[in-house]
Amino acid sequence: MRVVLLAALTAVAGCSSSSAGGGTAPRQQEGSLDAGLDALPPAVDVVVGDAPTEGPASARVTVIEFGDFECPYCGEEEPVVEQMLSAYEGRIRFVFKEFPLSSIHPYAELAAEAALAAQAQGKFWQYHDLLYANQSALGESDLEGYASMLGLDVTTFDLALQDHTYAAAVAADVAEGMSDGVDGTPTFFINGVMVVGAVPYSQLASVIDRELAATD
Numbered sequence: 001m002r003v004v005l006l007a008a009l010t011a012v013a014g015c016s017s018s019s020a021g022g023g024t025a026p027r028q029q030e031g032s033l034d035a036g037l038d039a040l041p042p043a044v045d046v047v048v049g050d051a052p053t054e055g056p057a058s059a060r061v062t063v064i065e066f067g068d069f070e071c072p073y074c075g076e077e078e079p080v081v082e083q084m085l086s087a088y089e090g091r092i093r094f095v096f097k098e099f100p101l102s103s104i105h106p107y108a109e110l111a112a113e114a115a116l117a118a119q120a121q122g123k124f125w126q127y128h129d130l131l132y133a134n135q136s137a138l139g140e141s142d143l144e145g146y147a148s149m150l151g152l153d154v155t156t157f158d159l160a161l162q163d164h165t166y167a168a169a170v171a172a173d174v175a176e177g178m179s180d181g182v183d184g185t186p187t188f189f190i191n192g193v194m195v196v197g198a199v200p201y202s203q204l205a206s207v208i209d210r211e212l213a214a215t216d
Helices: 072-087 108-120 124-133 140-149 154-162 167-179 201-214
Strands: 002-006 043-047 061-067 092-098 187-190 193-196
Touching: 061 072, 061 201, 072 092, 072 124, 072 201, 092 108, 092 167, 108 124, 108 140, 108 154, 108 167, 124 140, 140 154, 187 201, 193 201
Parallel strands: 061 092
Antiparallel strands: 002 043, 061 187, 187 193
16 A cells, blocks of 8 residues: 655654764754645655554554654654554554664664564564663563563564564665655654654644644
């Protein structure tokens, strides 16, 4: 499934491979919430594919996050994402795409592969939550421990990590993100609006509300 999105918007803090030490990656404002469609950059086509999703596929608003499990700003944004999912339950679809910044986050790549290995056993979101709750413990033994905590088939899970079964899928997400203009995490696409960085709930909500109103 493919969702046509328009790039745009603003930023606060986030992780970027171009930021020294993985700190704040400031970006210039590229648009605004009030800008007309004519003011936005050309449309990009974000592939949802087999990415894990929450919410109805028929929802009028699709929110796609490109995230890195080791990025502190992604971790900071998680309560905001949870608030968004609760407030708009049943009205939005949420999609998570892997975007590990391996050059500055040495554990992010394997953590991303581990999350997809958990998805293969039907436990992506539970594993996703454990990773963000334990960002300082993302070594291979930690990843295996979380799989055990969730009751996954640990033998199958461990083989997936050792064989890097999901490395190609992670690389595909990264390539997709880069082609869509993603250069740091977290980055969200909300029905065409790109929102970069750990933004307040009010900013995500204002975009979602605008998109819901536009589709009434």
